[in-house]
Amino acid sequence: MRDAAENSGTETLLAEAADWDLFDVNARVGPSGVHGELALEKPGLLEEMDRFFIRHALVSHWAGEEYDPAVGNEALAREADERLTPAWAVLPNAELLEALAARKPKAVRITPGPTQHNFSLAKWGAGPMLEFLQDNAVLTLMVRNDIAWGEVASLLENFPRLRLVLLDTGYRADRYLFPLMDRFPNLYFDSATYLAHRQLESVVNERGAERILFGSRLPLFTPASSLGVLASARISDADRLAIAGGNLRRLLGLGASA
Amino acid sequence: MRSPIPVMDCHGHIGVHPDFPAYQADVDAMVGVMDQLNIERLAVTSTLACYNDCPRGNAEIEAVLRRHPDRFFGYVTVNPNPPGQAMAELERWAAFHRPPLIKLHPGLHKYPVHGEHYKPIWDYANEHEAVVLVHTWDSDPNCGPLLFPPIAKAHPKARILLGHSGVTWRGIMQAMEAAEAAPNLFLDLASSQHHRLILEKCARRVGAERILFGSDMPFLEASMTLAHVLTARISDAEKEKILRTNFLTLVTG
Numbered sequence: 001m002r003d004a005a006e007n008s009g010t011e012t013l014l015a016e017a018a019d020w021d022l023f024d025v026n027a028r029v030g031p032s033g034v035h036g037e038l039a040l041e042k043p044g045l046l047e048e049m050d051r052f053f054i055r056h057a058l059v060s061h062w063a064g065e066e067y068d069p070a071v072g073n074e075a076l077a078r079e080a081d082e083r084l085t086p087a088w089a090v091l092p093n094a095e096l097l098e099a100l101a102a103r104k105p106k107a108v109r110i111t112p113g114p115t116q117h118n119f120s121l122a123k124w125g126a127g128p129m130l131e132f133l134q135d136n137a138v139l140t141l142m143v144r145n146d147i148a149w150g151e152v153a154s155l156l157e158n159f160p161r162l163r164l165v166l167l168d169t170g171y172r173a174d175r176y177l178f179p180l181m182d183r184f185p186n187l188y189f190d191s192a193t194y195l196a197h198r199q200l201e202s203v204v205n206e207r208g209a210e211r212i213l214f215g216s217r218l219p220l221f222t223p224a225s226s227l228g229v230l231a232s233a234r235i236s237d238a239d240r241l242a243i244a245g246g247n248l249r250r251l252l253g254l255g256a257s258a
Numbered sequence: 259m260r261s262p263i264p265v266m267d268c269h270g271h272i273g274v275h276p277d278f279p280a281y282q283a284d285v286d287a288m289v290g291v292m293d294q295l296n297i298e299r300l301a302v303t304s305t306l307a308c309y310n311d312c313p314r315g316n317a318e319i320e321a322v323l324r325r326h327p328d329r330f331f332g333y334v335t336v337n338p339n340p341p342g343q344a345m346a347e348l349e350r351w352a353a354f355h356r357p358p359l360i361k362l363h364p365g366l367h368k369y370p371v372h373g374e375h376y377k378p379i380w381d382y383a384n385e386h387e388a389v390v391l392v393h394t395w396d397s398d399p400n401c402g403p404l405l406f407p408p409i410a411k412a413h414p415k416a417r418i419l420l421g422h423s424g425v426t427w428r429g430i431m432q433a434m435e436a437a438e439a440a441p442n443l444f445l446d447l448a449s450s451q452h453h454r455l456i457l458e459k460c461a462r463r464v465g466a467e468r469i470l471f472g473s474d475m476p477f478l479e480a481s482m483t484l485a486h487v488l489t490a491r492i493s494d495a496e497k498e499k500i501l502r503t504n505f506l507t508l509v510t511g
Contacts, residue, residue, distance in 0.1 A: 013259060013489060014485065038427075038453065038454055048454070052489075170450075171450060171478070172277055173278070193450065195450055195478055195479050195482050196281065196478060197281060197282065197291075197474075197477060197479050198281040198282040198479065199281050201282075202281035202282060203281075218454070220453060220454065221452050221453060222453070222486055222489065224485040224488075224489040225482035225483070225485060228259055228479075228481040228482045228483075228484060228486070231481065232259045232481035
């Protein structure tokens, strides 16, 4: 530790993360009507990413989640940055789907929960949208609490090529998550709230790292929490790099950072 | 990742949990993790006692303290029901520590922390200047942080740790408001929700002297809270208080 008035910060504690080519799957940008002072515009988000050695992030816009996908996507387009890959908002709506297709999306974040965009992920409710996402290999992000576990199973039974990333699964997820992952090879999850004692380490060593993606939950959570868990996990270097960003880059068809 | 200073951890458990698998939850594995992260000593409560059976649970803690006297502190976990059991447990395990460490879990025991059956426990805590770790949760009718200022003012010699500090952003705001109202209320950082900016806000409003590092091991991963503290925009001196000095001062009387 340095002198009392100083702050050792991240550079000493997590310096090893600088070599991990971190790619965050779970970040949002823009003002939030709910989260007030925690929300970050692009410069603040990039600054926070810098503090924690996060080189790239898959980013959605709060307006696309809290309000309207079209408005949110326009706002997200204005935040274009080589470090930020857009996770667009979309609804089961032909006009929106056409606009989404024009953006040649790599990823979307969908919010079907009843207090959000309030739609069904059944074939009768979102069939064409989900067909588009799976046919175009669009990575589909969704917060776990927005969907019941049984609906995850139905969704992946109906759309088996859909590459689904469950965000914020929470640390109590394993008794649902593992059977689903055994059954559906295109199911992934992020590490932002996967925070039980030695959970990440144990699960990686028992089940592999291929379907776990580093997530920070920026701007709500400090990246320190999920980064600390990844840094302290007693796993192989290859597994750590896969979670840090390798898995996500593979899914997005991107190479390593220059 | 390793703490640069040896940590005194105010919030841990012995046992497993009913609603998700436990990983590396045996005592030897926990000591291995403590060595890795540089947690010198962990104060533990019995998870069995929190969920189901205090007498058997506290006996588990006694065994751990006997085996690892230099690595663990032990809370006596008490349940206000059935009436009378709590006082018997406090007397039975009085040798754990002086001042006593007491754990209350009004959330799982489903009884309000300001209810009549807790009164003798609070009186005991006040009389013995106990350190009392209480589970808290945002606005919870049994253990919301704002229930605590009257209890703390009525029992000024008890040192009350608001376990998890209410957890959510709103819960932590409530915990800070409570701590501002009574000087014997302290904030415990053990949580699954590490909001950006929150630790800096707590340090400014309540002061680092009343913030304690808690991991919740082996329920939650200690490295997440450790990384949060060590990367926070507060001074190294404040970090040292949070990670070590504050709890050490409390348990040594």
